[in-house]
Amino acid sequence: MENLSLQDDIPANEPRKQRKKKVLLMGKSGSGKSSMRSIIFSNYVAKDTRRLGATIDVDLSHVKFLGNLTLNLWDCGGQDAFMENYLSQQRQHVFSNVGVLIYVFDIESRDFDRDLLTYRSIIGALSQFSSTASVYILIHKMDLVVPTKREDIYNDRVDQVQAKSDAFEITPFATSIWDQSLYKAWAEIIHDLVPNLDQIEKHLGSLGKIISAEEILLFERSSFLVVSSWTSTIGGMNPTTDRFERLSNIVKTFKQSTSRYTGTPKSAEQFCHFELKMKNFSLFIVKFTTNTYLLVALPPGETRFNSALENVKIARKEFEDLDSPAKKGADRGATCTAANEA
Numbered sequence: 001m002e003n004l005s006l007q008d009d010i011p012a013n014e015p016r017k018q019r020k021k022k023v024l025l026m027g028k029s030g031s032g033k034s035s036m037r038s039i040i041f042s043n044y045v046a047k048d049t050r051r052l053g054a055t056i057d058v059d060l061s062h063v064k065f066l067g068n069l070t071l072n073l074w075d076c077g078g079q080d081a082f083m084e085n086y087l088s089q090q091r092q093h094v095f096s097n098v099g100v101l102i103y104v105f106d107i108e109s110r111d112f113d114r115d116l117l118t119y120r121s122i123i124g125a126l127s128q129f130s131s132t133a134s135v136y137i138l139i140h141k142m143d144l145v146v147p148t149k150r151e152d153i154y155n156d157r158v159d160q161v162q163a164k165s166d167a168f169e170i171t172p173f174a175t176s177i178w179d180q181s182l183y184k185a186w187a188e189i190i191h192d193l194v195p196n197l198d199q200i201e202k203h204l205g206s207l208g209k210i211i212s213a214e215e216i217l218l219f220e221r222s223s224f225l226v227v228s229s230w231t232s233t234i235g236g237m238n239p240t241t242d243r244f245e246r247l248s249n250i251v252k253t254f255k256q257s258t259s260r261y262t263g264t265p266k267s268a269e270q271f272c273h274f275e276l277k278m279k280n281f282s283l284f285i286v287k288f289t290t291n292t293y294l295l296v297a298l299p300p301g302e303t304r305f306n307s308a309l310e311n312v313k314i315a316r317k318e319f320e321d322l323d324s325p326a327k328k329g330a331d332r333g334a335t336c337t338a339a340n341e342a
């Protein structure tokens, strides 16, 4: 098998500027904002979220990301007094320079009309200060609705929310922390946020063909969500359509257990190499670039496996340039600093 050379398409080591995105996570108190943030970025499992207290004012965290991107995540406590404050005294501070608004609706809410009124006010402030922001709507806690009614209730809620969204084109998701749906929604949100993803995707395709893979998944390391993928024709016949979200879920749970039994912090890397060799397929997951892990699924065969592993090592350098060519150091990556904004 040949080695990978992607050099031609990549701008020669040009310094990539640091990008920042302000992400507002809003919705009424108890709707599940801090729960999802902890699951996605801090390696909590769903049941850990029962311990979370209500967020006081704004919980701000900075997440270093693929593509030299830093997410400034504003988890805005949803109690009425805080919401009023964001809309009045802190209006400009909260709503200016927003890249993304993620608004969470609790499906179980007893007063959806009131939730809509609050949302309407938030949209008003957003159009005033950040009219180009993207808006994602999560209709959350879907596990609390009987499966037969989920689709109707979800569609009805989405229609009502769209009607109150002014000129914003909303992207809606039905989510729950108790299944894969949360990972699917956040993977799509993050996919939209990461710069250079089209280039990364193109190169994943070249790599996949060279190593004769069935599928390649690129995981963002702080969230372990699949932000990019390539699938061969055979890989595309896989009947498990939600396998990306399932794999995120499985690996995150594995990392959680590892941390519990080794006493290492949850935010630590936990593993750098994982291999699975089965009768009908083989698979490895390796730490790839500063901010990513790579999963490669292959047909069985020791030679193919070893060759793919070597080629992935060679490709690493080229992808690193697309990820974050700036400084490299032990402090980079999934560090999540939280501080309360006064």
Ligand SMILES: Nc1nc2c(ncn2[C@@H]2O[C@H](COP(=O)(O)OP(=O)(O)OP(=O)(O)O)[C@@H](O)[C@H]2O)c(=O)[nH]1
Pocket: 027, 028, 029, 030, 031, 032, 033, 034, 035, 036, 049, 050, 051, 052, 053, 054, 055, 056, 076, 077, 078, 079, 140, 141, 142, 143, 144, 175, 176, 177, 178
């Ligand atoms: N059944 C169910 N419960 C959920 C889900 N997501 C979160 N919860 C629960 O909802 C409760 C409140 O969640 P939080 O994440 O603290 O709510 P919040 O939106 O951050 O609330 P504030 O910080 O007050 O704005 C927790 O007990 C969670 O376990 C879900 O998808 N389904």
Ligand SMILES: [Mg+2]
Pocket: 033, 034, 035, 053, 054, 055, 075, 076, 077, 078
């Ligand atoms: Mg909270």
